[in-house]
Amino acid sequence: MTISPFVALFKPTGSAKLSRGTLGYVCARARQRAYDLLVSEFRKSGLSQADLASRLGKAPELICRWLNRPSNLELDTLSATVFAINGGVLTFGVSHPVRNRIEVSLPPPDIKLAQNSAKTGSSYVRELLVA
Amino acid sequence: MYVSPEIMAVITPPFADTVDGERMGEFRAWLEPFILGGELSVAENPDNKPPETMLARVHPVEKEFWAIRVTDPDTTPGVRSFGAFSAKDEFVALTWEKREVIDENFDEEVETAIEAWTAYFDPENPYQGNNLNDYLTICRAV
Numbered sequence: 001m002t003i004s005p006f007v008a009l010f011k012p013t014g015s016a017k018l019s020r021g022t023l024g025y026v027c028a029r030a031r032q033r034a035y036d037l038l039v040s041e042f043r044k045s046g047l048s049q050a051d052l053a054s055r056l057g058k059a060p061e062l063i064c065r066w067l068n069r070p071s072n073l074e075l076d077t078l079s080a081t082v083f084a085i086n087g088g089v090l091t092f093g094v095s096h097p098v099r100n101r102i103e104v105s106l107p108p109p110d111i112k113l114a115q116n117s118a119k120t121g122s123s124y125v126r127e128l129l130v131a
Numbered sequence: 132m133y134v135s136p137e138i139m140a141v142i143t144p145p146f147a148d149t150v151d152g153e154r155m156g157e158f159r160a161w162l163e164p165f166i167l168g169g170e171l172s173v174a175e176n177p178d179n180k181p182p183e184t185m186l187a188r189v190h191p192v193e194k195e196f197w198a199i200r201v202t203d204p205d206t207t208p209g210v211r212s213f214g215a216f217s218a219k220d221e222f223v224a225l226t227w228e229k230r231e232v233i234d235e236n237f238d239e240e241v242e243t244a245i246e247a248w249t250a251y252f253d254p255e256n257p258y259q260g261n262n263l264n265d266y267l268t269i270c271r272a273v
Contacts, residue, residue: 020146021147021149021153021156022145022152024146025155028161029160032160032163033169036170040170040269
């Protein structure tokens with residue numbers, strides 16, 4: 001078993017080009033958060049997809065796609081949709097990944113878990129933590 | 132959420148300045164709703180799910196295995212990660228592969244994940260619920 005600190009994203013410095021992977025992660029993470037917000041507001045509203053589609057003047061199929069997975073919604077689209085759901089307006093904030101998280105790694109498969117249980121053996125399994 | 136070392140190796144920053152790096156960054160981001168209790172669209176029927184489903188049960192259903200369906204970047208076929216629940220809201224991701232590599236061999240990929248589970252947890256079986264709410268506190272059935 002090994003313990004290592006959470007490997008955070010590096011803070012950009014100087015003029016070095018950021019990697020495609022780093023930017024991909026950062027953008028995907030933001031899309032996930034936006035999706036989370038959208039679906040959770042929609043769920044709380046009790047609104048139907050058809051009603052939301054009508055309020056926005058959009059096809060119900062489009063609303064269904066927005067609610068089924070994160071997508072790269074334009075800021076205007078996200079703003080309008082949240083307002084159409086419940087009259088809410090978006091607010092913004094910035095967070096920075098922290099480094100003081102702990103991960104515990106999984107042993108090789110030939111090392112049997114002491115209690116033969118996924119649950120009780122969880123301390124052996126690498127836990128993924130998010131900043 | 133728990134992930135195997137094979138998965139941890141590819142979802143840990145830094146991510147490369149390549150299309151593959153971007154795909155692994157996306158992969159990482161798609162796992163985060165499992166950790167944060169975020170929203171997930173989930174399909175229980177392996178044979179009837181919208182293409183944008185984020186988590187879907189796979190055959191054989193009785194084995195209780197699921198595929199995380201990373202469908203971004205949309206310029207690529209995406210990534211699939213296979214695993215099972217060890218408890219409610221506790222998913223164990225064991226294997227992963229690019230969708231274009233899996234191609235027609237989806238069942239074999241599932242079998243690999245089942246074997247990985249056995250290697251780690253035998254004789255314990257994956258968690259089994261009666262409905263989606265037994266698996267996830269927050270989810271959107273599709």
